[in-house]
Amino acid sequence: MRAKLTYFVTAAVLVVYFFLVGSRGVMLIEHGTAITVTMGAAVLVLPLIGLWFLWANTRFVTKANKLAALLDAEGGLPVDELVRTPGGRIDRDSADAVFAKRKAETEDAPDDWRCWFRLAVAYQDARDTPRARKAMQRAIALHEGRQAGA
Structure with a gap:
């Protein structure tokens, strides 16, 4: 619950920031000189990318x-099987x-989103975020019936 609250607060702050930056971009464009219009357009791109x-x-x-939630309802959420040191680090062998x-x-079962979800969790537990994200993207695509790259 704390993570959701933090995410929503951060998102709200970002939206306010994007609004402020966007309003400055509009003000630059309204000034009307070639330089300010160019800078204003460039400034407007940043909030668009951020949004x-x-x-x-x-x-x-x-x-x-x-x-x-679907996997939890099925009773298929992965169990954390990683052995940790007393300091909390993950044992590489485990x-x-x-x-x-x-x-x-x-x-x-390469077409089962559940397998890809569990693989993503294993990567995330080991703090391998790029691989975790790719595996989760694959799980989402398979669940939605789309083809996804391996």
């Missing part, structure tokens, strides 16, 4: 949470074993 990025990430998180298990599961 697109915020929208795309919100959509991704919403879809991933929907899959998590991570390799979990990855091997998840990868084998995914190779056996």
Whole structure:
């Protein structure tokens, strides 16, 4: 719950920031000289990119949470099997074993979004965010019936 609140507060602050930056861009354009119009147009691009990025990430998180809820209802959420040191770090050998298990599961059923979801969770647990994101994108695409790159 705390993560959701933090996300929404951050998103709200960003939207306010984008509005303020966008209004400055409009003011520059309204000034009417060649330089201010060019700078104003450039300034307006930044909030547009930021809004697109915020929208795309919100959509991704919403879809991933929907899959998590579906998998939870089925009783298929993965159990954290990673062995941790007393300091909380993940033991590399246990991570390799979990990855091997998840990868084998995914190779056996490459079109099952559940397998890809569990693989994404394993990557995220090991703090491999780029691979976790790609695996989750694959799970979402498979759940929606779209083709996705491996």
